[in-house]
Amino acid sequence: MQAAEQKAIQVTDLTVAYQDKPVLWDIDLDVPPGVLLAIVGPNGAGKTTLIKAVLGLVRPAAGNVLIYDKPYDAQRRIVGYVPQRGSVDWDFPTNVLDVVMMGRYGALGWIRRPGKKERELAMQALEKVGMEAYTTRQISQLSGGQQQRVFLARALVQDATVYLMDEPFQGVDATTERAIVTLLQELRADGKTVVVVHHDLQTVTDYFDWVMLLNIRRIASGPVDEIFTSDNLRETYGGRVAFMK
Amino acid sequence: MENLSILTHLDYTLMIVAIGAALLGAVSGALGSYAVLRRQSLLGDAISHAALPGIAIAFLLTGSKTPLILVLGAAIAGWLGTLLILSIVRLTRIKYDSALGIVLSTFFGFGLVLHTLIQRTGNANQAGLDTFLFGQAATLLERDVLTIGILGGIALTVMLIFWKELKLLVFDEGFAASIGFPIRTLDILLTSLLVVAIVLGLQAVGAVLMSAMLVAPAVAARQWTDRLRLMVFLAACFGALAGVSGTIISSTASRIPTGPTIVLCATVVVGFSIVFAPNRGLVWDRIRQQRNRRNLKMETSRY
Numbered sequence: 001m002q003a004a005e006q007k008a009i010q011v012t013d014l015t016v017a018y019q020d021k022p023v024l025w026d027i028d029l030d031v032p033p034g035v036l037l038a039i040v041g042p043n044g045a046g047k048t049t050l051i052k053a054v055l056g057l058v059r060p061a062a063g064n065v066l067i068y069d070k071p072y073d074a075q076r077r078i079v080g081y082v083p084q085r086g087s088v089d090w091d092f093p094t095n096v097l098d099v100v101m102m103g104r105y106g107a108l109g110w111i112r113r114p115g116k117k118e119r120e121l122a123m124q125a126l127e128k129v130g131m132e133a134y135t136t137r138q139i140s141q142l143s144g145g146q147q148q149r150v151f152l153a154r155a156l157v158q159d160a161t162v163y164l165m166d167e168p169f170q171g172v173d174a175t176t177e178r179a180i181v182t183l184l185q186e187l188r189a190d191g192k193t194v195v196v197v198h199h200d201l202q203t204v205t206d207y208f209d210w211v212m213l214l215n216i217r218r219i220a221s222g223p224v225d226e227i228f229t230s231d232n233l234r235e236t237y238g239g240r241v242a243f244m245k
Numbered sequence: 246m247e248n249l250s251i252l253t254h255l256d257y258t259l260m261i262v263a264i265g266a267a268l269l270g271a272v273s274g275a276l277g278s279y280a281v282l283r284r285q286s287l288l289g290d291a292i293s294h295a296a297l298p299g300i301a302i303a304f305l306l307t308g309s310k311t312p313l314i315l316v317l318g319a320a321i322a323g324w325l326g327t328l329l330i331l332s333i334v335r336l337t338r339i340k341y342d343s344a345l346g347i348v349l350s351t352f353f354g355f356g357l358v359l360h361t362l363i364q365r366t367g368n369a370n371q372a373g374l375d376t377f378l379f380g381q382a383a384t385l386l387e388r389d390v391l392t393i394g395i396l397g398g399i400a401l402t403v404m405l406i407f408w409k410e411l412k413l414l415v416f417d418e419g420f421a422a423s424i425g426f427p428i429r430t431l432d433i434l435l436t437s438l439l440v441v442a443i444v445l446g447l448q449a450v451g452a453v454l455m456s457a458m459l460v461a462p463a464v465a466a467r468q469w470t471d472r473l474r475l476m477v478f479l480a481a482c483f484g485a486l487a488g489v490s491g492t493i494i495s496s497t498a499s500r501i502p503t504g505p506t507i508v509l510c511a512t513v514v515v516g517f518s519i520v521f522a523p524n525r526g527l528v529w530d531r532i533r534q535q536r537n538r539r540n541l542k543m544e545t546s547r548y
Contacts (some may be wrong), residue, residue, distance in 0.1 A: 019338075055423045073425075081423040088417045092282060093473045102413055106424030113409055138471045158424075 006068065008033040008162050008193035009054060014063030016049050023049045025217045027063070031195060031210070036188045038198040038207070038224075041214035042237050047197045048084065050214065051164045054195075055081055067162060076106065080160030082151050084167050090139050096150050097122055097135040103157035118157075125153040130179055145176030152183060163187060163194045170199065181207050204228055259496055262382050265390035266449055266488035266507070270458060272397035273442040274484025276404060277459030278466065278477045279435055282415050287342070288327070288436070289456035291349040293443045295326025297356030297452045300377050301363060312389045312448060315377075319444040326352050327436050353452070380451030380504030382492040393445050400441045403434070411435055412473060449492070451504035458484060461511035468522035487511035 009031040016024040024046040031037055039047045052058045054065050056072045067075040080103075100122040101114045108114060126132045129149040134142070142150065148168055155163060168180055184207070187194050198204065204211055204224060211228050212221035213236040220227045280289055296319035303318025304310065326348050333344040360375070376384050404411065413421040414431045422428045439459065446455045466479035491507030520527050 052419075057419055057422050076423070076425050079423070081420060083417065083419045083423075087419060089282075089284075092416050093467065093471050093476050094412075094416065095471070099416075102417070102420065105409060105413055105421075105426075108409075110410065111406060140471070154420075 010066040012064045015061045016053055017061045027218050033193050034191050035210040036208050037195045037210040038204050039212045045215045051166055078161040080155040080158040080163045082155045082165040085147050096137050099150055100153045103154040121157045125156040129153045145172040148172050165196045167197050262385045263489045263492050265385040265393050266382055266492035267485040268393045268397050269446045270484030270488025271481040273458040274462030274480035275477045276438050276442045278463040278480045280459050281463040286460045289459040291345050292323040293452045293455035294349045295352035296323035298322050301359035316444050323440045377447050378451050379502035380449050382449040382503035383496050400438050454504040454508045457508040461515050465515045465518040468518040468525045483514050
């Protein structure tokens with residue numbers, strides 16, 4: 001198979017339903033390697049569910065997901081995941097370094113504890129997100145932006161090829177937003193594929209090169225300059241969006 | 246000389262009882278930390294209440310009061326109750342707290358009915374089953390303490406072996422699943438450890454108040470530290486402390502049930518920790534507020 005045809009992520013006919021209500025309907029999505037893709041859509045469009053379905057965290061009613069031509073179970077070592085910041089209790093008794101080292105747990109496998117090597121990798125990742133001064137800081141004492149950086153550092157130590165991030169820009173300050181954008185672009189420059197659930201329509205063209213418009217069904221996906229049109233957006237948001245291009 | 250007379254009571258029997266109470270306090274304190282951090286404090290309550298009919302059924306089937314058999318019955322019933330709660334949540338639209346309430350009261354009611362029936366039969370052997378309601382540590386024998394020591398030791402060892410996995414499960418379940426840890430299996434493992442801790446404490450503390458032994462030491466320990474390792478260790482110490490002091494008090498005074506006494510001792514520890522612990526304590530909070538206010542006043546008065 002030609003390298004150019006290989007897909008980093010390939011979603012086929014994916015349908016997910018909670019009880020009898022469809023959350024995702026017949027989704028097809030091809031993500032080529034090395035792109036920075038934003039998943040955009042209104043609340044309840046199924047953005048988080050799509051990411052969770054790719055990660056095998058929700059069971060689809062139908063359809064198929066492949067990461068570099070293989071099912072997720074065979075490829076989890078090359079996939080990194082940044083969950084929504086609000087999905088955990090930040091009052092948990094632990095510190096920054098410990099959380100970042102959790103990114104190595106998958107590679108460590110059962111029972112083996114993180115050691116010197118894991119600590120070094122975690123330190124490097126913390127430097128990349130500008131949090132090296134906070135290693136022993138209690139996680140409850142972090143700001144929202146700092147919490148987000150810790151989660152990004154945890155994904156970085158996973159040393160993945162494909163990254164899935166759920167709203168990394170949610171509620172962060174301007175400095176952190178810039179730092180995250182720089183980091184995402186570095187990842188892309190290294191040939192990684194990054195998929196980001198994104199809320200802010202204003203910044204899509206600046207930050208991303210690919211976009212997927214989602215509202216339970218896939219409205220469109222592809223390069224930003226082709227896909228991110230007012231017609232497509234109106235279809236995604238049901239005409240409720242005053243467009244600003 | 247009140248103290249001296251208590252000390253002379255520290256004979257062999259009391260020592261056995263105190264060791265038993267310390268062990269089960271330590272085991273339930275350590276494992277309770279996970280329940281508290283997962284916001285499943287009430288799960289312990291459901292398990293201990295659900296265990297009650299198990300004791301009665303085990304007695305009815307075997308006619309034996311051997312602790313190991315009764316504990317086994319309690320464990321199976323507690324386990325079934327927990328599975329029922331989890332299945333109700335998964336398969337129906339009933340929420341977690343309602344499922345908990347339904348299972349807890351149904352099993353407990355069933356247990357009470359069975360106990361009453363057993364008492365009506367006038368079986369000479371039945372005396373002593375009541376201790377499982379409110380606990381009577383004085384009934385602990387050497388072999389019971391041995392059972393607590395061995396099973397509790399196994400539970401704590403399993404907890405230490407899977408330390409990393411359990412920590413990840415409690416902190417970030419979704420991430421744990423994404424990197425390949427089977428969270429349902431880990432969930433069942435953690436729940437099973439809680440079941441062990443609870444049924445071990447039934448004889449000494451009783452079904453009604455056993456959950457306090459899981460929750461109180463952990464809540465107190467959380468006040469003093471921001472590290473999981475230290476929290477689990479402190480919770481074990483607090484649990485042991487409450488166990489020993491409650492047992493000794495209830496054993497020296499006549500016919501005070503042990504469960505409530507231990508729980509009151511644990512409450513003292515919790516109260517002290519909530520008020521006086523550094524950083525998270527109320528006193529510390531007040532001092533910090535006043536200092537901030539004073540500093541602000543000084544800052545603003547300069548202008």
